[in-house]
Amino acid sequence: MTRDIAKDISRIPTLIGSEMPNQVCVRCLYDISIPGVTFDVDGQCSYCALHDRMDIQYPTGTRGELALEKMVDTIREAGRGKEFDCILGVSGGCDSSFLAHEMVRRGLRPLAVHFDNTWNSPIATNNIYTVLDQLEVPLETLVVDNGEYDDIYRAFIESGVRDLEAPTDIGFMATLYMAAERHGIKYIVEGHSFRTEGVSPLGWLYMDGRYIR
Known part of the structure; x- marks a missing residue:
């Protein structure tokens, strides 16, 4: 979760709490069993309110394009005199593949970084090399x-925690930050959309690096 989004959460108007058993949001599937959920007078949950707030803060269309152009200019200026403008996290999926194309199209010089947990599908691996080769974007991979990684996941499974993907999520972000520090790069870019993913309740997530020692 970015710092801006965390601020958004604190700015959401206080909703009228409800202790009604089995209350379900009128808009989504979340109910009273979700940690920290509240409902407004119309029966809409606080997660839907958060989504609407983020939808305004991160617009699409003309406003979104203007904001993107401004960010591209900022990243380009920060990379002046350096080999790369930013770090680009890649997975071989649609989001990061499209983002790589879009960054190059807009004149940025990304360094692609991949965290390989040895579970890549052949299609994902092929996508990474095909896309980056066509765009002439250099790649660094941490394997x-x-x-050791199997032992980590076995520990997560046996512990009964809900967020089993935390080792990969933490490893991916750590790899990006290490690459940025190594190359003296200020900006890290990675592709995802809160409109289509990232919907797990905050009470189910735990992204502290102390999880892995």
């Missing part, structure tokens, strides 16, 4: 020790 984990397969045995």
Whole structure:
């Protein structure tokens, strides 16, 4: 979760709480069992309110294009005199592949970084190399020790925690930050959309790096 989004959460108007058993949001599937959820007088949950707030803060269309152009200019200026303008996280999926194309189209010089947990599908691996080769974007990859990583995931499964993907999420972000520090790069870019993913309740998530020691 970015710092801006975290601020958004604190700015959302206080909603009228409800202790009604089995209350379900009139707009989505969340109910009273979700940690920290509240409902307004119309029966809409606080997560839908958060989504609407973010929808305004991160617009699409003309306003979104203007904001994107401004950010591209900022990233380009920060990279002046350096080999790269920014770090680009890549996975071989649609989001990061499109983002790589879009960044190059807009004149940025990204360094692609990939966290390989040894579970990549052949299609994802092929996508990474095909896209980056066509765009002439250099790639750095961190490959984990397969045995050690299996032990980490076994520990997560046996502990019964809900967020089993945390090791990969933490490893991915750590790899991006390490690359940025190594190359003296200020900006990190990665592709996802809160409109289509990232919908897990905050009470189900725990992204503290102390999870992995």
